[in-house]
Amino acid sequence: MDQLFAHSPAELTFWRRLVRPLVGQQATPFYLFSVVPIQRALAELDRAFAGLPVRHWLCCKTQPLPPLLRWWRQQGRPIEVVSEYEFRAALAEKFPPAHILVNGPAKHRWLPRQAVAGLFVNFDSLTEIRALAPLAKRLGWTVGLRLNTREEFDPEAPTHPTQFGLTAAEALRAGRALRRAGLALQCVHFHLRSHVASPAIYERALQEAAAICREAGLAPRFVDCGGGFPPPNVHTLDRQRADAEFSLAAMAGVCARALKLFPGVEEIWLENGRWLSARSGVLVVGVVDAKERRGMRHLICDGGRTLHALVAAWEDHALLPLARRTGRAVPTTVNGPTCMVFDQLARRRLPRSIRVGDHLLWLDAGAYHLPWETRFSHGLAAVLWHDGRQVRTVRGREKFADWWGQWS
Ligand SMILES: Cc1ncc(COP(=O)(O)O)c(C=O)c1O
Incomplete structure (x- = not known):
């Protein structure tokens, strides 16, 4: 070995x-693939975040495996999807709409033809808001914004940003557009990248997201930190443990402090893919x-x-x-x-x-x-x-x- x-x-x-x-x-x-390690990982998460209002979403793209989706749904847990196929898979596996969170870029291209009432939807751009706001209003979606904080960058070229989410300036405009459409913003979301090395990085992103919310007059009920926990027993190619600087206990501390950063917040959401599966x-x-x-x-x-x-x-x-x-x-x-x-x-x-x-x-x-x-x-x-x-x-x-x- x-x-x-x-x-x-x-x-x-x-x-x-x-x-x-x-x-x-x-x-x-x-x-x-086995459900047993997933059960153990979930128990570990539940222990680490005990007493905190933390909700774990299954990140469908990580492991789009029907028996896993079925098992997860039977636990009464919700799923996060980023494409039309994943959305249809969630419906085919009988996830109720109120347990489906739609993330990802350019969903205005496909969501109108699949739309059902009661979804959670995080908008990725102003274009998406313009195209989807009337539908969101009509179908009673719980809507949010994906923010692009300074902690998010292209891991292969760290001086460059990613293509996802809205900048602080765009978030201001998005807040106004949502209000004009009669929609209350309920969630702010970021997903930094995979293998986020330490909880301190999430904390900085949360502080920046809170500052953007204050500036834009947004008071989210949900703060969705995406995925990115580094999995145990996986090494980077330079032979370092991916989770060398990471701990669930420290991350629970970050979540506890996040509750104070966003007045009125009810839940912190996590969408970990690799760490879990x-x-x-x-x-x-x-x-x-x-x-x-x-x-x-x-x-x-x-x-x-x-x-x-x-x-x-x-x-x-x-x-x-x-x-x-x-x-x-x-x-x-x-x-x-x-x-x-x-x-x-x-x-x-x-x-x-x-x-x-x-x-x-x-x-x-x-x-x-x-x-x-x-x-x-x-x-x-x-x-x-x-x-x-x-x-x-x-x-x-x-x-x-x-x-x-x-x-x-
Ligand atoms: C929006 C979003 N959430 C969650 C994840 C899961 O990331 P990870 O597997 O690194 O936890 C991803 C992965 O790309 C993502 O794009």
Whole structure:
């Protein structure tokens, strides 16, 4: 096992026990997702924010998996969507409109044709407000604004802003436009980015959002801090723990203080994707070839980054051999099956004893793996779901007829 990562022995045993009986029945590669880690993560959130009016929304885009949506809805919890397909998925899974929050840019393009009464909608631009305000009024939506604070920037080019939300000056105009339309603003929202390193960053964004609200005469009932909590056991490519400076206890303190920043606020909302669900899945790949050249061992697998784990381009995850493999560790690159050098799940020292025929579990595959799957030279992998008692296939492996037959 990678010494770099801090999964508990119980967690590793949980996945090994679930996967072991499956590898004889289900050809690799496949994803296995389980509700159990989500239940544990939610319990952790509920403990950390106990006594505070904090509402957790399921971020649909992170893991658009029907049994997960169904389970979440059965818990009476609400869902956040950012596109027409996600919205329709929420309706198909029977979320009541009052449990659906519509975020995301350019929703004036699609929301009018799907509109239902009683939604929560955060406007992303003045254009959206102009186009959607009459509908919002007629259908009794609870409306909010996404703000673009100085804490939000393009993580790949930090001197540049993002395209989302309204600036302080636009928020002033938005407040006036909403009043003219007879709509009361009820929510202010920001989503800073993924892997927000520390609670202090949320606190600064909240202070700025509160100042914008004072200036624009806005008194939100809800303050929606988006997602961005860094998941445990995931490393950045420079081998640092993504959550090194983060703690839920400190974040609870930030939320408690936020209640004082916004007079009249009733709830703080969070929409964490990765933090909640990354831990809820593994990608299981088979080692199908092994090569050695110039001091590097290559394990060529039937699944990898290009097809199944695009996040491996910016996150380092633990790799767990299903059979216990120990002994001398040598520099190793774990490659996928596509004709791209880029197709690397991991490059690190791994036991020399891993061999062709072994199975490897790429851990923490429960966030942004399904939405970023590709069909590069191959079809989609099977998806298995563990509901706490049993495992079933919820999506079969894509067949050649599906892959080639989609063309007319
Ligand atoms: C509006 C919004 N909320 C929540 C999230 C979830 O982010 P994360 O998975 O980093 O928690 C995203 C991700 O892009 C988002 O755009």
